Amino acid sequence: MSGINDFIDNEVKTNDVVLFMKGTPQFPQCGFSGQVVQILDYLGVNYHGVNVLESDDLRQGIKEYSNWPTIPQLYVKGEFVGGCDIIREMFQASELQGHLEEQGVAVRGAA
Amino acid sequence: MSVQSEIERKLTEALRPERLAVINESHLHAHHKPEFDGAGETHFRVRVVSECFVDMPRIKRHRTVNELLDEELKAGVHALAVEPAAPGEPVRW
Numbered sequence: 001m002s003g004i005n006d007f008i009d010n011e012v013k014t015n016d017v018v019l020f021m022k023g024t025p026q027f028p029q030c031g032f033s034g035q036v037v038q039i040l041d042y043l044g045v046n047y048h049g050v051n052v053l054e055s056d057d058l059r060q061g062i063k064e065y066s067n068w069p070t071i072p073q074l075y076v077k078g079e080f081v082g083g084c085d086i087i088r089e090m091f092q093a094s095e096l097q098g099h100l101e102e103q104g105v106a107v108r109g110a111a
Numbered sequence: 112m113s114v115q116s117e118i119e120r121k122l123t124e125a126l127r128p129e130r131l132a133v134i135n136e137s138h139l140h141a142h143h144k145p146e147f148d149g150a151g152e153t154h155f156r157v158r159v160v161s162e163c164f165v166d167m168p169r170i171k172r173h174r175t176v177n178e179l180l181d182e183e184l185k186a187g188v189h190a191l192a193v194e195p196a197a198p199g200e201p202v203r204w
Binding site: 029030031032067068069070080081082083084085086089090 | 173
């Protein structure tokens with residue numbers, strides 16, 4: 001279990017934007033993961049996708065790492081931002097763009 | 112008792128909601144996997160308006176609901192969409 005925790009920690013800390021998801025950004029295998037992919041793609045954010053379906057340890061480990069029970073999970077600069085509902089709410093309120101910019105992440109079409 | 116009514120009971124007791132809708136959306140996810148028919152209680156949407164959410168940051172609202180339903184999430188509910196709002200905030204329902 002500590003191995004998976006180290007793996008997750010490393011992914012979160014060495015990538016500016018990480019999405020733990022079911023499937024891949026090119027081929028999401030869950031509608032909730034797919035919604036977050038669409039939002040990030042729309043914003044032109046460069047992000048790293050991690051497919052939790054590749055390992056049961058990873059799928060369980062990420063839930064414990066964040067104390068968050070569902071997938072997808074988005075991390076920006078090492079911090080958990082939210083799951084599908086929160087990302088969508090933030091995007092619709094134009095808060096996600098601001099949050100990314102504050103963290104120094106490039107967003108396309110930023111005013 | 113069904114999972115749905117258990118979710119309703121727990122949220123009602125803890126949040127004293129002004130409005131609450133617990134919707135079983137399992138059927139919308141049928142055939143994600145060959146063996147999954149969507150007939151059970153696996154996917155839920157919770158819509159809730161409560162005074163508890165006043166001045167509470169977004170992520171904390173979601174965590175509050177997640178924690179109340181921890182048992183259900185560990186026992187077979189694998190998707191939980193949450194739409195929390197404080198009274199007076201715009202909702203889509």
